[in-house]
Amino acid sequence: MLTMYERAQKVFPPAAGRSTQLGVVRAEGAYVYTEDGRRYLDFASGVAVANTGHRHPAVVHAAEEQLKKAIHVGHNVAWYEPYVTLGERLVAATGGDTMVYFSNSGAEANEGAVKLAKYVTRRPAVIAFKGAFHGRTLGTISLTTSNSAYRKHYEGLLPSVYFADYPYCYRCPFGQEAGQCDFACTQQFTKIFKHLVDPEEVAAIIMEPVAGEGGYIVPPVEFVRAVRQVCNEHGIKLIFDEIQTGFGRTGRLFAHEHFGVRPDIMSVAKGIASGFPLSAVIGKRELMEKWPAGAHGGTFGGNPVACAAAVATLDLLQGGLVENARVQGAYFMARLQELKERFSCLGDLRGLGLMIGAEFVGPHKEPATDLVRHLQAACLERGLILLNCGADKNVIRFIAPLIVTKEQIDQATEILGEALATVASR
Ligand SMILES: Cc1ncc(COP(=O)(O)O)c(C=O)c1O
The missing domain is CATH 3.40.640.10 (Type I PLP-dependent aspartate aminotransferase-like (Major domain))
Structure with a gap:
């Protein structure tokens, strides 16, 4: 049977770029589920749309x-x-x-x-x-x-x-x-x-x-x-x-x-x-x-x-999720800071709440575009969806849903650390 991606090639122009080729059949909370039976932690939130998580x-x-x-x-x-x-x-x-x-x-x-x-x-x-x-x-x-x-x-x-x-x-x-x-x-x-x-x-x-x-x-x-x-x-x-x-x-x-x-x-x-x-x-x-x-x-x-x-x-949002964005955002930033200390390619960490960017660079602060592409792919393989941004596409933007838990942030940080260890040593 053809995947959604394979079927889509015949009917959609490439104009709208897509960061993954996942075929999603269901989305719930912080996760999306795909046609091949996998589950992904979604730190893209449909590009900052599903702030209350999927299908609250x-x-x-x-x-x-x-x-x-x-x-x-x-x-x-x-x-x-x-x-x-x-x-x-x-x-x-x-x-x-x-x-x-x-x-x-x-x-x-x-x-x-x-x-x-x-x-x-x-x-x-x-x-x-x-x-x-x-x-x-x-x-x-x-x-x-x-x-x-x-x-x-x-x-x-x-x-x-x-x-x-x-x-x-x-x-x-x-x-x-x-x-x-x-x-x-x-x-x-x-x-x-x-x-x-x-x-x-x-x-x-x-x-x-x-x-x-x-x-x-x-x-x-x-x-x-x-x-x-x-x-x-x-x-x-x-x-x-x-x-x-x-x-x-x-x-x-x-x-x-x-x-x-x-x-x-x-x-x-x-x-x-x-x-x-x-x-x-x-x-x-x-x-x-x-x-x-x-x-x-x-x-x-x-x-x-x-x-x-x-x-x-x-x-x-007014009943607690804005507050959760503040609390979990601070926790996520602290976890990412630990990675920054381990990996020199993580040049800059910045953000407010759950709008966090990590800029990746080479030894002379040059934009590490390829590294970010490999990093996104390595995270996706491990079940974490991440988007990039910046003119050089060398910034990972973490857009977790505002319902995110500490455990999900730990899981994402662990995947990111593992993925970074593989791509940074290439
Ligand atoms: C800051 C900002 N302005 C405007 C837009 C455009 O919104 P839409 O894609 O819904 O037209 C976006 C979408 O990414 C955005 O991030």
Whole structure:
């Protein structure tokens, strides 16, 4: 009998890259089960989506109950209970002075966020960060620079997008040393405004509060506060793309809480509904109120089943899983630190909560891309699913579900240690 992978070759283009060729028949908690009868510890969580684990009973129950009532109503047609409840819950979770617009995917939420900033400021330009990932639509690849492959043959993108350097302290783009620097990264906006674009032309600065696809990079608090300050000075709207960082991933409901900085607009998706497609633009009320009917829209936004699953997801996160991400994240980081002491190829460990990146390097700090590829394969053989990130694909990103236990972290660390021992000695 052919495997799913073999059958898929005939019907799917290679465009969407896949990190494994597993054929999954069932997913439960922190594990996925494959057609050949194996079980894998899933530290990819469907790329930071299954934050409550796969098929959490409370999420399944909420979705099943909603299935009995309505599958689609259409938010262009009428109101419905889970949509309104979720809106109320998200407003309450983001300071109480916000409003919410629902869409389906992360890219769509970013499109909405940028449209909102342009609409309310009547300004054309956007500043994004080098190395960022904001999505795959034509609008959002205009903001995405985590890899030029994503933009190749699509050039002629959104105009008036300018790029700033992200504070990647392990490889400081300004040649400074982490811990001894004068935050040259915070000065760069003066130059951008002097040479590239007048600040009065800039609608928004869009930023991931922790870089995801670009390498799991945590910026210094000083930098995030400086960006807020720049926006305040020039009437620029600060958009935080919390699509990968949101919904408890970093040990706070939203990553920006770590920095004591609030955005004007935030895009969220991925973990919001434990796997149901749903996203949202969450903006300050005074901005959202200026976004009139017809200025934005979409058929499927705020699907009832997805919204019901999202309310159950929020209950779980606020009922203990965010805290578990903090506790288990600290434990996981300590275990990984032990590996860092044993293996010199593990150059940098960084992260917040259960958003942890391990950057692998050669003897001269060069990106160890091949090593990471072999390491992922060796872990997969031993039953652990891991993803990479970074422009050189030399960073392993650990995206454990927030239900993860100490025992599962021990198991993952053991597999990783064994795999590292085999690949690092090659
Ligand atoms: C930070 C960030 N923004 C936007 C996106 C795009 O989301 P989607 O794939 O749902 O369009 C992603 C997806 O990986 C992401 O990590």
